Amino acid sequence: MTRRILLSYLTLAVLVLLCLEIPLGFVYSRGEREQVVGAARDEAESVSAYAALTLETGRAERDLPERVAHCAARIGGKVVVVDGSGALLATSHPLSEEVSRSLSVRPGIVAALRGASSVDVRTSTIGGVEYLSVASPLGHGTQGAVWLTVPTRMVHERVHHVWLLLALGGLGVLTAVVLVGFGIARWTGRPIRELERATHELAVGGRATPVTVTKGPPEVRSLAAAFNRTAARLAHLLDAQRAFAGEASHQLKTPLAALRLRLENLEPSVADRGRGSLTAAVTETDRLARMVEGLLAMARLEEDAARPVRVDIGEVCAERHRTWLPLYGRQGVSLVLFTGAVEPVSVLPGAVEQILDNLLSNALRASPVGSTVAVELRPHTSSRRAPHSGWVDLHVTDEGPGMTTDQRARAFDRFWRAPGAPKGGTGLGLALVQRLAHASGGEASLHAAATGGLDAVVRLPSAQGAPGGPRPERPSGRRREAPVVRA
Numbered sequence: 001m002t003r004r005i006l007l008s009y010l011t012l013a014v015l016v017l018l019c020l021e022i023p024l025g026f027v028y029s030r031g032e033r034e035q036v037v038g039a040a041r042d043e044a045e046s047v048s049a050y051a052a053l054t055l056e057t058g059r060a061e062r063d064l065p066e067r068v069a070h071c072a073a074r075i076g077g078k079v080v081v082v083d084g085s086g087a088l089l090a091t092s093h094p095l096s097e098e099v100s101r102s103l104s105v106r107p108g109i110v111a112a113l114r115g116a117s118s119v120d121v122r123t124s125t126i127g128g129v130e131y132l133s134v135a136s137p138l139g140h141g142t143q144g145a146v147w148l149t150v151p152t153r154m155v156h157e158r159v160h161h162v163w164l165l166l167a168l169g170g171l172g173v174l175t176a177v178v179l180v181g182f183g184i185a186r187w188t189g190r191p192i193r194e195l196e197r198a199t200h201e202l203a204v205g206g207r208a209t210p211v212t213v214t215k216g217p218p219e220v221r222s223l224a225a226a227f228n229r230t231a232a233r234l235a236h237l238l239d240a241q242r243a244f245a246g247e248a249s250h251q252l253k254t255p256l257a258a259l260r261l262r263l264e265n266l267e268p269s270v271a272d273r274g275r276g277s278l279t280a281a282v283t284e285t286d287r288l289a290r291m292v293e294g295l296l297a298m299a300r301l302e303e304d305a306a307r308p309v310r311v312d313i314g315e316v317c318a319e320r321h322r323t324w325l326p327l328y329g330r331q332g333v334s335l336v337l338f339t340g341a342v343e344p345v346s347v348l349p350g351a352v353e354q355i356l357d358n359l360l361s362n363a364l365r366a367s368p369v370g371s372t373v374a375v376e377l378r379p380h381t382s383s384r385r386a387p388h389s390g391w392v393d394l395h396v397t398d399e400g401p402g403m404t405t406d407q408r409a410r411a412f413d414r415f416w417r418a419p420g421a422p423k424g425g426t427g428l429g430l431a432l433v434q435r436l437a438h439a440s441g442g443e444a445s446l447h448a449a450a451t452g453g454l455d456a457v458v459r460l461p462s463a464q465g466a467p468g469g470p471r472p473e474r475p476s477g478r479r480r481e482a483p484v485v486r487a
Contacts, residue, residue, distance in 0.1 A: 002185040009181035010174065017170045028162040036155050037132065043071050043079075044136040044148040051081050051089070052142040064090040077150035082109060084143025103147070108135030112145035191220045195227060202231055256289045308346045308440055310463040313392060314339040317375055320356045324364075332369035335360075338376040342392045343462040347440035352394075352460075355436055355444075358429040359396040359456050366400030366454070373398045380459060390462035391442070398453040408446040408454075433458065 050067050054060040064081060072079045072092030081089040086104025088095070095103075103109055112135040132152050138144040191212070198211045210231065213224045263282050270278050321337040328335040345352070356375070363373045373396065380391040403411060410416050412434045430444075433456075437444040442460040449455040 002182070002189045005185035005188060006178070006181050009177055009185070013174055013177040013181075017173060021166045021170055025163050025166050028166070029159040032158040032162055033155050036150060036158065037134070040075060040077070040132065040134045040148055040150050041136070043075050044134045044146050047071050047079060047081065047148070048136045048144075048146040049139045051144065051146060052138040055089075055138070055142050055144070060089060068092045071148075075148070075150055077148060080147040080149075081138075082113075082145055082147065084113060086113065089144065106133075106135075106147065108133050109145050109147050111135060112137040112147075113143070191224065195220075195224060198227065198231070202234070256285060260285045260289070307348075309349055310344050311347050311352055313345045313352055313394065313460070314342060314377060316352045317356065317377060317394075320353060320360070321375060324357075324360050328364060328373065331364060331367075333364060333367045334372040336372060336374050338374065340377055340379075342377045342379050343390060343464050345392050345440075345460040346463045347442070347460055348436065351436040351440050355394070355433050355458055356396070358433050359458075362429055363396055363398040363400070363454075363456075367398045368400065371399035371453075379462075390464055391459050392462055394458040394460065396456045397449045397451065399449070399451045400453040402448055402453050403446065408448075411446055412444065430456075 047068065051060065051064055054064050054067075068079045068081060068090045069092045079090075079092045080095070080103065081091070082103055083089055086109065088100055088103060104113075132155060133147060133149045135148075136146050138146065194211050198209060201209065210228045211224045213221050213228065260282060263278060263285060267275070267278060317337060317339055321335060325335050360373070360375070367373055376395040376397070378393045378395065380393045412430050414428060414431045430446075434444045437458050437460065440460055442458060444456070444458045447455040447457060
């Protein structure tokens, strides 16, 4: 905003200066030329009067050359006096024979010898040099003329001097406009910058310091007041959501645990034909407990304002591989890991662990005995993706029944489960994976695997590709881990 205001001031100042200085420059240039011409005309008339007087008194040969030389030195040009026939009487500078013979045919001298009452001003070239010439007839009825020439270089120098002064003056005015305009722009944009700072705080941390509503124009004050109301309401909603997540976590877990305990206590009293229903009730109770935990985890994730941190994804994958390997072994499914050479990623704290846990849990549930689940890390670079230039792809591939194209498109919806999916799932695992990927600046997708199963791909931004390098963790407070939910 400061640059735009300053640019508007400069544009307006330049337009005003151009509208004023260009006409002023032409006026001053014409005035300087007229001043030179006027001085030359006055000198010509003065010399003509003096020449006529010296010719009448017979002192022309003695006094006239001295007066002509003095006049030429004063105006910086040349002065020539001729008689009625065009013969040279006096000159301030030696003339060549060719110039001396051509004096009688010079247009200005010819006009003056004809007795023109006015001074003749012309531009002529003598010896390759352009001159401003002034011719005046001798006074007191004496036949003759005075021919005075001034180099046009003098006129041009004075005109250039005028334009230079105007340019320097305009540059000084623009400099003053820049300094004053920068101060005014900074002062004008101060309320907007305060709003920008508060908005950034609100976007990063979910809370913002109220901005002052007594600065700036009425529109900015109204905007600041609306922002304060919005920030206060958002903070209230976040506090209410956080309180609900904490209270619901406590209030829901307790009755579910009590319900499961009561069902288990009923087992000795249930006949054999009712044990199947009792087992199904316990299973559904466990599923309901996992679903509640998943919903609360997603609620905590949505209100969590943690910032991404640098994570060694290869090390995390190796640790989760060691954790899940015994469980896979008991189910008769092989779990293999291919890490390769990949860069660290910039993700929410604990996001990679939670993503892997959900994907490995789903893959194990869908994999038949004797099949293989592969976890693979691949570097991925795409110039079309902004703002990061480097990405890391996390693949979890199974050999299960897979999904159709329509099923893969709906797989990230909450509570959605594929037809024929194994019992025990809640339909929240992939939704949470997608939320964690998006919150970390990446994305999650499902593809058909070459082995016939499903290839779950989570693309995460590399720490080196993030703007300004790796994004640091918040300096204060306990590190918040992403909630763990196994669908």
